[in-house]
Amino acid sequence: MSSTVDPRAKLFLVICLSTLGIVFENIWTLLIVLIAELIYAVMLQANVLTAIKKLRKMLYLIIGIVILQSLFIRTGRVLIGFNHIKIITDVGLIKGAGYLLRVMIIFLSGTIIATSDMRELIQGLIQLKLPYDLAFMASVGIKFLPLLMEQLKDTLIAIQLRGIDLNSLKLKQKLEIYAYIFTPVIVNTLTKAKQISISIEARGFRAFNQRTSIKVLKFKALDYALALSSAIVAGVIIIFNWHLLQI
């Protein structure tokens, strides 16, 4: 189903749900947005499990931010305190959980968008009247991150091949190694980015104001159904949130 859905319909869905995830603060509303997004992600055959596995690598960072978030909020009932110092309150914890839900909503939005082929996504953005240069640069930007990770991985492997076992190093030594490889990784990535920019220019990028395309997207019944259902779900969530505020 995923590959047959127009990326513009997916963009509309993601914009609707992500906006709700950012605008609303109520934890129940955010939970419903997350469940709705999860259902859509499964329907669109998004790689949710792989995304969760990737998210797991950032788990400590996310938990750390959630705790920090709750530490700075002093209102509410004290759950953990030291003498008269409030460390974690129920309001702080709810805010932290809200932050976690928002991260998951945005992450799921990413997995939904990732179900579209990059080329189709660019075409969708162009047909939404976004200048080709911008759409293309955004998509190359997405490609740039894995490139950076690849460079980092290659450099780490090169270091390990020289006999350094990173796992056996102490944290301070590990940090020193990372600081040591940071400059070459960045320089290599920037060099590669420059080479890519030159090669695309050599293939006529920006040669003319207009360009043709072998792929032209057409909105089908399924796309209309997805866009309409996104709008309805968003509307229902807005009403639900409004009712919660009345209680």
Next chain:
Amino acid sequence: MGDIDNGYMVEVDRVSFRYQNSAKPVLTDINLGVRRGQVVGIVGLSGSGKTTLMNILNGIIPRRINGDFQGRVLLNGQEITEKDVFELSTVIATVFQDPDSQIVFSSVEDEIAFGPENLCVPPDEILQRIDDITELLQIENLRYRNPNNLSGGEKQLVVIASVLSLNVEILILDECMAQIDNKGRQLIMAAIKNLRDSGKTIIMVEHDFSNLAYADQIYLLADGRLKPYDGVLQ
């Protein structure tokens, strides 16, 4: 370059180039003339300045890479040193050494279509070109694959296909057979012969003489100077 006839399609006139922060010039007083339909090979050791010369021919130097540039490069009698890389892309196409820095899309078809789409070629014609080029390079089976998941040789064939699809008058091939196995090499050689027969002008940079079987003229680049190769290596 007074001694070069006006019949040349590409003229390099007393070109010297020194990279920024480099004491020594990489190219000194280079003269080169390439006629329409000619296949010219430039041979040199690593670091001899072959890629620099290619980057001068396709306009990357001095527009995108800074340094001390002297001399003139003329295309059909018109100086191109002030033209931008994308302006020249309608006439000159280049296959660079590293395929990874030329691949931007996640399907071979999109990769090949990118250039002609930029040059406003009608979609039907682009699809026809993709059919023809994938057949010529025998990569029909790769058409819907992700180029990032292909082997080095296959990637290079995809990059060559993406440049051939531009259907421009002049092709620059910068050590394009460096990562390719024997079968791939034969396919590229056959494509070069085909392009030569169809009247394309090809400038090839190589360090292996055996890849220049179809070259009408071979030059040696050594110590920053270009000399015609007369069959005798000094």
